[in-house]
Amino acid sequence: MREAILKPGKEKKVKNFYPTIYADELAKVPETAGVVRVRSAEGEPLGVGYFAPKIRAAIRVYRFDDGPLDSDFFKTRFQKAQARRLELGLGEAYRLVHGEADGLPGLVVDRFGPVLMVQVRTQSAEALKDRWIPALKAVTGAEVAVCVDTEARRKEGLPVAGGTLWGERPEVLVVEEDGLRFEIPLALAQTKGYYLDQRENRRLFETLIRPGERILDVYSYVGAFTLRAARRGARALAVDKDLAALGVLDTAARRHGLSVDVRAGEALTVLRELVGRGERFHHVLLDPPALAKKPGDVARAKRHLVDLVREALQLAEEGGTLWLSSCSYYLKEADLLEVARRAGADTGTRLIVQRITHQPPDHPWTLQVPETLYLKTVVFEKRPLA
Numbered sequence: 001m002r003e004a005i006l007k008p009g010k011e012k013k014v015k016n017f018y019p020t021i022y023a024d025e026l027a028k029v030p031e032t033a034g035v036v037r038v039r040s041a042e043g044e045p046l047g048v049g050y051f052a053p054k055i056r057a058a059i060r061v062y063r064f065d066d067g068p069l070d071s072d073f074f075k076t077r078f079q080k081a082q083a084r085r086l087e088l089g090l091g092e093a094y095r096l097v098h099g100e101a102d103g104l105p106g107l108v109v110d111r112f113g114p115v116l117m118v119q120v121r122t123q124s125a126e127a128l129k130d131r132w133i134p135a136l137k138a139v140t141g142a143e144v145a146v147c148v149d150t151e152a153r154r155k156e157g158l159p160v161a162g163g164t165l166w167g168e169r170p171e172v173l174v175v176e177e178d179g180l181r182f183e184i185p186l187a188l189a190q191t192k193g194y195y196l197d198q199r200e201n202r203r204l205f206e207t208l209i210r211p212g213e214r215i216l217d218v219y220s221y222v223g224a225f226t227l228r229a230a231r232r233g234a235r236a237l238a239v240d241k242d243l244a245a246l247g248v249l250d251t252a253a254r255r256h257g258l259s260v261d262v263r264a265g266e267a268l269t270v271l272r273e274l275v276g277r278g279e280r281f282h283h284v285l286l287d288p289p290a291l292a293k294k295p296g297d298v299a300r301a302k303r304h305l306v307d308l309v310r311e312a313l314q315l316a317e318e319g320g321t322l323w324l325s326s327c328s329y330y331l332k333e334a335d336l337l338e339v340a341r342r343a344g345a346d347t348g349t350r351l352i353v354q355r356i357t358h359q360p361p362d363h364p365w366t367l368q369v370p371e372t373l374y375l376k377t378v379v380f381e382k383r384p385l386a
């Protein structure tokens with residue numbers, strides 16, 4: 001096996017299970033891309049990974065011992081991932097593989113019964129396809145594996161993903177969640193998927209809804225929060241800029257005999273209009289897309305969030321709640337708290353932090369790879385003293 005040698009001191013992170021090695025941490029590499037054994041500057045073997053020249057994240061380590069990266073290796077990884085999810089008893093829809101947290105850098109797989117939605121996010125995962133695809137197929141027995149595109153591919157110089165890894169492309173992705181059914185056109189599912197990571201928040205949210213309450217679901221996507229509120233007898237308004245997503249919600253609501261309101265538009269603009277009309281809601285949800293994709297984006301993202309939260313706080317009734325989420329790794333829990341404090345100060349709103357939640361256990365978070373924790377949600381209650 002070809003070898004890559006680290007610079008002195010860089011072995012510590014690999015010994016601590018961090019799988020990404022950057023180009024400037026390497027003293028010696030092969031001339032071309034391929035599987036490599038990684039050694040410390042002193043010659044100690046540290047693991048086996050894939051080397052891609054020309055990108056900053058030059059090596060992704062797949063195993064922290066010595067051995068091949070063959071189909072059997074991937075089969076064992078997938079079997080473990082599948083067994084852990086089955087133990088969780090999540091039914092038909094769950095995240096089967098969460099990248100580094102499952103020892104599979106660059107690979108994210110969501111399972112919806114017979115359909116897998118697969119993100120191949122790194123050059124390593126792309127290059128090792130012929131080894132892991134047969135293993136994934138054998139372990140899951142899935143009928144079809146659909147390729148999902150993601151911005152992460154662009155960072156690695158990979159083209160737009162589409163098509164399938166195997167099987168026939170379905171017309172729609174059928175998602176069943178706690179008795180609600182969504183049929184997402186495949187073109188939409190291949191770019192945005194379905195947000196399994198909010199499942200537990202949605203369950204919790206549904207338990208808190210009382211008949212007759214008004215709910216505002218901003219950044220609703222296909223309205224998985226909205227529909228739950230509607231089936232508890234609330235009047236829910238879903239806001240998203242994606243017309244196709246709102247179309248899915250509309251169809252799902254009719255199928256379930258539920259009534260919902262939808263509004264296509266830019267979130268901040270719609271919030272300001274609702275404030276201008278003096279509207280009030282018992283619960284307001286703000287679940288934006290990743291607003292900070294790199295550290296340099298954080299200050300601007302926080303300013304935008306303050307603008308959003310300021311409007312949301314004016315819309316929330318006294319005793320009502322605001323659910324503020326961030327799926328950006330760079331935008332931390334502490335940032336969400338600071339944003340709410342600033343917006344609270346601007347509007348004279350006193351807030352109680354009711355709960356802080358994280359992504360559910362089928363999206364595992366490994367402490368040694370901080371990037372595997374990405375979804376944070378803070379639930380604030382608007383509670384005046386008098």
Ligand SMILES: C[S@@+](CC[C@H](N)C(=O)[O-])C[C@H]1O[C@@H](n2cnc3c(N)ncnc32)[C@H](O)[C@@H]1O
Pocket residue numbers: 194195198219220221222223224225239240241242245265266267268287288289290327
């Ligand atoms: C993280 S997803 C929301 C997931 C959703 N809450 C759920 O539980 O399925 C973010 C959504 O924000 C929408 N979006 C992105 N930018 C927007 C904007 N400026 N205004 C309104 N919606 C936007 C996207 O279309 C996407 O559906």
